[in-house]
Amino acid sequence: MRIRSLDVGIDAISRFQVEDDVHLPQDKGLRPAFLPIARPLDDVLRRPSLDERLPQLLQPEYLESDLLEPATLTDVRLAARRVLAECVKHESGSRRQTLELATAYLDDAAHLDDEVRRSLAALLRG
Numbered sequence: 687m688r689i690r691s692l693d694v695g696i697d698a699i700s701r702f703q704v705e706d707d708v709h710l711p712q713d714k715g716l717r718p719a720f721l722p723i724a725r726p727l728d729d730v731l732r733r734p735s736l737d738e739r740l741p742q743l744l745q746p747e748y749l750e751s752d753l754l755e756p757a758t759l760t761d762v763r764l765a766a767r768r769v770l771a772e773c774v775k776h777e778s779g780s781r782r783q784t785l786e787l788a789t790a791y792l793d794d795a796a797h798l799d800d801e802v803r804r805s806l807a808a809l810l811r812g
Contacts, residue, residue: 760799767792 734742752758767789774785 756799756803760796763792763795763799767796 753762770785770789770792774782774789777785
């Protein structure tokens with residue numbers, strides 16, 4: 687059995703053959719494969735917390751831009767208030783109290799909308 691010298695310096699490197707030199711392969715086999723951001727296993731292993739899920743459940747997937755106009759938003763609130771007031775007549779117990787509370791909230795929101803409109807009109811008049 688032949689034992690190679692452990693003394694490998696600049697002189698010894700000059701004696702290496704070209705085939706002894708180690709290079710990366712020329713083909714593109716070592717590039718990392720494209721991995722999508724969301725993988726099925728990630729969905730199983732990294733379950734979203736309640737703090738992450740709650741905003742997702744509360745935000746609508748599609749939001750109509752007309753609803754963001756103040757007049758349209760007020761009309762929608764008043765229509766929702768009318769529907770809830772109609773439902774209050776048919777319910778009893780804790781459901782009735784909840785619906786009455788929601789109706790009162792929408793009344794307050796409509797009142798505040800009117801206040802904001804009047805204040806803006808007064809500011810624009812000077």
